[in-house]
Amino acid sequence: MKLTDLGQDYELWKTDFHSVKDETRRFLEHLTDKKKETKLWKHQLDAVLRVVYSYEVLGKNNLLLNIVTGGGKTAIIGACVAWLKMCQKLDKFLILVPNLIVKDRLQRDFLVVSGEKSVFQKFDFFPQEFKHLENELNAHVMEEGASPQGIIESGIILGNIHQVYESNTSGKRNLDFFLNKTGDFAIFNDEAHNTPAMEYTKVLKMLTHKTVFRLDTTATPERADGKPLDSEMIMEYGIAPALDDGIIKSVVVYQPDAKIVELTYTNKITGEKKKVTELDKEFKEAEANVKPFQWIMDSEPMKKQISIALKRFDEQKRRAKDRYKPILFMVTMGIEEGKRVRDVLNKDFNLGRDKVLLVTEDTAEEQVGWKPDGEPLTAREAATNLGKLGTPFEIVISVMMLREGWDVPPVSVILLLRKFCSQVYGQQVIGRGLRKIREGDERQILAVVDHPKLQHDWLWRKVGASGVRTVDTEDVLGDEDIPVTPKIQRLVRPENLIEIPAPEYETKIDFDAILKKVPKKEISKNWKQILDSVKYDRDKWIISKTKIESIRKLIVDKKRRMEILSGEDIDVKAEEQKREFSKEELEELLKEQIVEMASNLLLEYGFGGLKKGELYNVIIDHIKLKLFNGKTISEVKKEEIEMVLDNLEEIRKNFTQPIVEGILGGKKNANK
Incomplete structure (x- = not known):
């Protein structure tokens, strides 16, 4: 998205605040007073000044601020509300958020x-003579079933944006109050990249004639549907300057350098089972059938990833020195995977439900404990209080829930047990741990445990990961792994940029790479033909034993250096017999899992939920045609359903964004 350059005129304006109202000059003089006890950060102050200049001097009223996660967007919104109240005599401010987690944070x-x-x-x-205006900024929270009188x-x-949707009774009533029973107002659209949902966009357009000012804020201006936001970006404060200013943590990525030493073969239909090791002739052929996601979903390698994350977590606890409570944040693909990880933590690592919190769409309102006043504590409420000394939970598992707006600075380690296809979602997840735990000059890191098979290198370039060094799996790191001055690689002369093709190590045809070269419009138009041509393996190879030879610690700076040290392997318990399910x-x-898959695809690709059915x-x-030989779920055998459940991640991978767009009739019709 293009940044509007305010140029030298803006720099000159900052010297004396000319061409603004007298009240605005008084407000800005107070805001920039160096004697103030609590001051805004330099970039926060610059953001407010850019907003004031754009509105009062340039006459622009639909603005966007791109501020890194942890950059203090809430304080910027608060300052703009105060300015509009004091200087523009505006009395009503609508703050829209995309989900309950963001609403909970802003409500506080x-x-x-x-x-x-x-x-x-x-x-x-507010300056002293305008302090009384604080009393007129009482807040009303729109909630389902609540009276709209507070508006x-x-x-x-x-x-939440859904509280002004016409598709529900409460939303329709709230929208009517804004359109017909209030005067003009300002809109603050927090996490603005969520606007691709058609009803979201429709609501903003309906409110346009009553909206005298609108400010969008986001840390990820790329919308999931690929379209630019409709507001004008007047400031960009990303990871690079935030690292330079010491506002956020440095990101350090840990990746195991592992190899498969044993595979287990199962044919669900015939019941045939066998094991092959690296010494067997058929091992290489069997290894070629292993899918990337199996490195984080098959039991043995998944447990090793968890073990690596727990070692990093222990290191972060030692750094905390009881000043705060570090949090380990785990991200899984689906609800069943989240439950499975929770069970593994309990059985294999002796971490029970008193330490581990699972937050999914299904479990968000489940009771997980009690509040000090004796009231039940839900999973969502517990998630907002993580990291406080005295609270029980230290590990949280999330499935498409804790993304934008969930700000828990003590998140010190993130374990990725899923592959990111959406650049927006990938950055959102890492953003959950970027906010510094303690403000000041103290160096802090966010340790992220990833797997090289997931091919997240694009993500580490995006977030400016601080470097990669391979470390001994048993090594306990001190503060030497924290970069003193994080460096971000910046492209100075793009005209000299050349693309170096990745080396090819095998002769297998990469259908994914070929598909990427096909124009998206062609994929959308021919989505059924493409899906019908897909083939799935009916045989199942499970990674039953791996060997970790080292762990790479990724530090991406100007030199993009990487050190690899040898390390000891990690022992994990053998997989226990799984519970047998009836047909x-x-x-x-x-x-249930297909409903969840449809819901997550729509969310990740930036569509609303109305087309889930x-x-x-x-x-x-698609499953009926490709895996059930034309039969319905009720007609197939139990073993065939098990085979499909084993292939769900592979099925999900084939429903790419262009495919989903084609199914739903294109972006414009996705929510109608």
């Missing part, structure tokens, strides 16, 4: 609670 900042300060009080935004009575209205249970499990039916028909 804007809703005045006894004994706690609002964002306006913390930063002392009229309150200065700040905070809510009826397997049918329900398959349907249509996508679900296409996936079911």
